[in-house]
Amino acid sequence: MDFDVVIIGSGAGGAPIAHTLVNAGKSVLVLDKGPLLRTQSDNLDGISDFKRDELLANGPEKILNLPGVANNGQSYFPSHVEPDLNDEPHIYKDKQGQERATIEGYTANVVGGGTQLYGAVSVRFSREDFALGSLNAGRTDLANDPNGDVPREARDWPLDYDQMEPYYAKAERLVGINGTAQGQIKPFTSGNNTYQTPLEPNPISQIVADGMDTLGMARYRTPLAVITEDHAPSGRTAGNPKTGYVNRYGDPMGYKSNTWVSLLRPIKDNPNFELRPNCHVTHLQAQGDRVTEVHYLDPTGATKVVSGKVVVVACSAIESVRLLHISAARDADFENRINGNNLLGAYFLTHCFGGAEVRLRRRFDKSISLDSDWATDHCANPDWFRGQGLWAGGVMYNNTSDQALPLALARHDGSADLDTTWNGWVGRVFSRANSMPGDQFYDIADFFNQELGTRLSVSFMANQVPVRANRILLHPSIRDKWGLPVALIDKSWHSHDLAVMATLEAQCRAILEQGATQNGGFDNGNLESGFVSGNARIANHILGGARFGTDPTDSVLDPDCRAWNFENLYVADGCFMPTSGGGNPTLTIQANAFRVADRLLASGRI
Amino acid sequence: MVDFTYRDETYVFNRATRYLARTEPQQRHNYLSRLQPDTVRGNVADAWRFPVLDGAPAGTDANEVTFIYRAWNGRSPAEVAVAGTFGELYQPIPMKAVGDYFSVTVTIPFNQVHRYRFRVDGTWLVDPINPQQVTDARGETWSRFFTDYCTQRLVLETWEANILDRLTALLLPFRTELGRQFLDRSLPHNYRLDESVGVVNYIDKILAREENHRLFDYRTCLSILNEVLRARDFVNEPEAMSRALYEQVLGEMESGNVAGWDLDRYGNPNFFVKLLKRHTVTGAFCHPKYGGNVNGIAWAYLEERFRAEDGGTLFNWRQAVEQPLGNNPDYNG
């Protein structure tokens, strides 16, 4: 046996396990297909591999070259750490049933995974989020649920909030998060919270605070995985983290608490830890109930094999499901063990999400901010959402850093998802010749005059109904650059999701309406709201597909996130979730991974 | 002799694996055949990233340039070296093997353009990955690269750049009296790229490298435009024609219906305007190392224009950006 544990993926699911097991003296190998991009202080020459450079978040144009997909020939603008669409596409079916390649459903391929680019909003799920099965049993008052799908499909998690709570606390302390507990509906029971003190909010956020106050919504400072004080567990020194380069940007200074700087860098010199970046795992091989070989391609593309007493898959949900499907396609016994109940890939989830946005009469400097300042659990309160005929609730928070910089503003203007970057903006008419007589001349300066620093949005993240037909499959013909089948995302929205989204959208809208009216107002037509409806949209929240549970016929993983019919195979990224939770998922993925690590240590398997 | 170093394995893999390692030899990256057919470049992702440019230690005003060679025929060579105009042209610098990749890193000042070749087991080759090539006076082909803040013209002809300068100026903020005053105050005297604040320079660079597949669009449309403009003004050279004429033609292009436009040569003039809009705003507001937004002037324009009641700016870009461009005390760029 080469290692006690081989972990595939170094993001939110993989890193907490590596951190815990290395500190417990176990030998751990982490494989990640992405590069190890280092901060300024990691590199001897004092130059970071991440930069405050707008062209790293969306790069130069490339052209899709995948014969057969409906968007073949279209432009795409990948970031430097996203997978390349031509090399490793995800395919989804649009509403017309046509297949399209999409970058949605990927996080980032780099050591640290999606936490390198994330907005770092790190909320806990609520008590009810763990128990939606019992909470909805027998309900007949649910909006837009004519067939009773929701009570039938809702599931309790195999553990409750109180069992997860100490792991939330642990994740918050070790990852390094700032925020406030007061005002949250989520109880902090295992002791004092370890949040660092939040920085002064951006002045624009006062509008949201006023709106929430007027509506009687208890608010709290959005917990953000960004250090504002020196962070002893990871040995990081605080500095000024406020810039406009937040969401979709890696942090050259390491203030953002991605899993590399917070969990892996602190253990990197331990002799029982090894990290192999730029190594793509192609498949697992098993003998009976033991995974015996992890097959991967080394940085030159040569095939390699490594083994561990335990193997942990944490590639982010779609890619983990894909890896397991690919492994199963090579071996009927593997297929039977991992997918005997035909649930692998099923109940794929993201979030119900959307919100409202206003163009204010005043301008603010949004380029000095973090991702969010204020959040409220108003809609996570069970009395509230039950009263609305909804099965579950969610969190609402304001976005502060979005569209804070000129190019971000231009390229996301009017685009519907990550695949349509630039589309809206290039259609704007800037020349005088096309305007009507009497129109004001409109140039790029006017565009920024109108838009830069004047936009404020409030978003919601709420539970999506688990639907069996929403699933991750292998595409029958499209292959990645290694010749492996790519993931096919087959998903749409349940009619109850639309009710959830419309209700929470209205709440976000009310916050802005109230707040903006009290702060200089806004012009008619400048308050917009909406929610996702396109089939591609995933909001970077990639969950479900290998859910855990107490019943082997109804789940893929046991309560410890071990595959039911494998002795030594664990799956630890977002795909374990049976429901998606009423908030951004990463803190819960991390907390659960810390829990899985403890269960592993207690299991006697290593 | 130029200084060179060998970066560690992780450094090289971090910049090579994602783009070069693969087993499916398919032409996925040939931009739908818009680039010259070439198996190696069409097979790998982002061939334009090679040689790899990186920042050099703060205050050096230079890039670290890492040359990477990989054998594509399955045989690993015994000896690989690189020579170019950045050093002694005929004294190759040995490259070191890291897995299948051979590499060496040299430090080269900003705003330089160089040509180079690899010597692989005694044979001189152009870089099989890098699509940038030039032909020297003796008709020999070389690979080329350029460093950040490059202001040397690489692919656009002067007449093309002149028309482009007028077109981009129509879209940019600096035509108003306010904008013009700002420019006069802020730009180095006699800066060649005055009105476009470097946008044409940015476009020249991106067409030379990242979006070389769009050079065809620019070449074709600027040539048609040249004819269209000359057919409407017999007196002036295009760069001296009236602003009104440019506005009229740009408007027609947006509508897709341009009197005198040869649709057989380029079927969708509105598509070109869209391309131009994206490149213009990107060139104006990108980090200045890409060749536009000289000295951060477009950011400074917003900084000056957007003021709070107390007079403070509402676009304080400098606080996040490295010195000397910005004034962040910690971030080195």
Ligand SMILES: Cc1cc2nc3c(=O)[nH]c(=O)nc-3n(C[C@H](O)[C@H](O)[C@H](O)COP(=O)(O)OP(=O)(O)OC[C@H]3O[C@@H](n4cnc5c(N)ncnc54)[C@H](O)[C@@H]3O)c2cc1C
């Ligand atoms: C722009 C952006 C903003 C976001 N904002 C937020 C936010 O504010 N709050 C929040 O909670 N969440 C946010 N997210 C989502 C968050 O990033 C994910 O929830 C989280 O990273 C998921 O954790 P994971 O372990 O499932 O996957 P990841 O963290 O993505 O880790 C997966 C890792 O596996 C590696 N990998 C994949 N396949 C293989 C393979 N075959 N072999 C080897 N390695 C492999 C990948 O390279 C990657 O490093 C955001 C995401 C993005 C992209």
